[in-house]
Amino acid sequence: MELLRLENIYFSIDSAEILRGIDLSISPSEVHALLGTNGTGKSTLAYLIMGCRNYKPTAGRIIFEGRDITDLPIHERARLGITLAWQEPARFEGITVKEYIRIAGKDSEPSEYLRMVGLHPELYLERMVDRSLSGGERKRIELASVLAMRPKLAILDEPDSGIDMLSTDDIIDVLRAFKTQGSSVLLITHREEIALCADRASQLCRGRIFITGTPEVVTEAYKSRACLVCDGITCEENLP
Amino acid sequence: MKDRFLEAVKITGAERAIFENPEIAHLMAVSNRILSARTVDGLEFRADETEDGISAVVVLKRGVKLPHPVHICFGVLQRRGLQNIKMDVTLEPDSKASFIAHCVFPEAEKVRHIMDARITVMDGADMHYREVHFHGFKGGAYVNPRALVQIMPAGSYITEFTLTHGRVGELEIDYDVESDREAMVEMIVRVFGHGMDRIKVKERVCLKGAGARSLIKTRIALEDNAHAEVTGITEGHAPGARGHVDCMEIVKDRAEASAVPIVNVTHPEAKVTHEAAIGSVDRQQMETLMARGLTPEEAVEVIVEGILR
């Protein structure tokens, strides 16, 4: 059985239609890459799956492990095993990295998760998750926290942005760690070499899934920019 | 009485052993009675009982650096009472000490505590003053800490005021600091208001000397019908003077908060900045914690606890 199924999801803000009939499914332990140019609706889709406030589909259903979760609040979705790492993670005053990771995984060993994301525990455990962390450090700590939760589905919104090119391997290691612990990942990314580590991939174009397939086929389609010329309705015709 | 008081100040983190240790200076006074006092080498300490409180003169001698903090405990144990404190503290040049004041009014129904402090931090001296309050659960305390602080060249003064457990009652903080050349000031206030608590914080820093620096940081959380008004005044009158005001107030329920940052710069090479964030808990912070499985109530608690830490 699939873990997550999105059925014909529509979403508008004011009068602007941002998602226009999304169908997508993710299997247990699958890493599914989601590609798409800026502003196509990737983060919006992530907020919808997580159930953020003001992000309720205008039509369509979100099915998780066979259950309709379209109306559940965030924390109930989280308790079913869904979590999200924001594209720009929030900063928290007065909360140490160690405490922050323990919020996600009560009995977790924070050091272990810091090592998985390429950070030295001695240097970070007692640091605050506040503005004193660099952008890349904060993003890595977010990944550690999501790993510590051992979710069934982790939605990672551009975990690679702001992380130096040399550390692509670190991200790939993190994806492996998710797989090893049996978590599925919806991986939003712009980087081909990272998308290629996924099991499957989809490309989003102007609020629609343009193509779903192997990462090789989808990254080719993405690079060929086939979709940039489409009107979002006749996408399929522009397939390479 | 001493036992009862020792029990009461525990909530502010003061353990009994502190007052038994001959290497740690302390002063302990309930209402207008001095229960115990101890001084250490290099620290002159004179305390007198007055009609309605205590008057104390503290001098840390030139170059003396105290290895342990000086503990000062004030309080009123009855439901009603008045405690008027006058304190005159001087840190002579190049001395260094930290002070921890524990102020407890555990049964307060109608208790007034007024603290009038004059603090002089002389050249190159370094003072850290931490004040932890507990006003009980009935909301019947009126507490008015006032301080006039003068920091001489290259002196450093950090003050922290914390009242995050139990009710506040009525709190009116009024600090006024003047700082000279290359002096450093940091004033931090953390308060959690509930019920009908009324909180007024007024902090003024006047950067008179070249290269003087200051930070006024205020963290207030309010729930129920609590009310807070924060005024942070920074004046920059000299080249290279740098001041920053950072005020955050989180409100829940019917609570109300306001912040008035006042900036007055009279020298073109001085610079003062301010930021104020007043409102409910940040949405992305909430949703992040909820995405880890916390209920909305648990998430608010974690965020508020963090900012008041």
Ligand SMILES: Nc1ncnc2c1ncn2[C@@H]1O[C@H](COP(=O)(O)OP(=O)(O)OP(=O)(O)O)[C@@H](O)[C@H]1O
């Ligand atoms: N509150 C809003 N009001 C109006 N438009 C919005 C709002 N939020 C998002 N949008 C629009 O919705 C579209 C999708 O935004 P979204 O953040 O999902 O894009 P994205 O694919 O994640 O882009 P990026 O790669 O830049 O992160 C964009 O055109 C954006 O401008």
Ligand SMILES: [Mg+2]
């Ligand atoms: Mg995005």
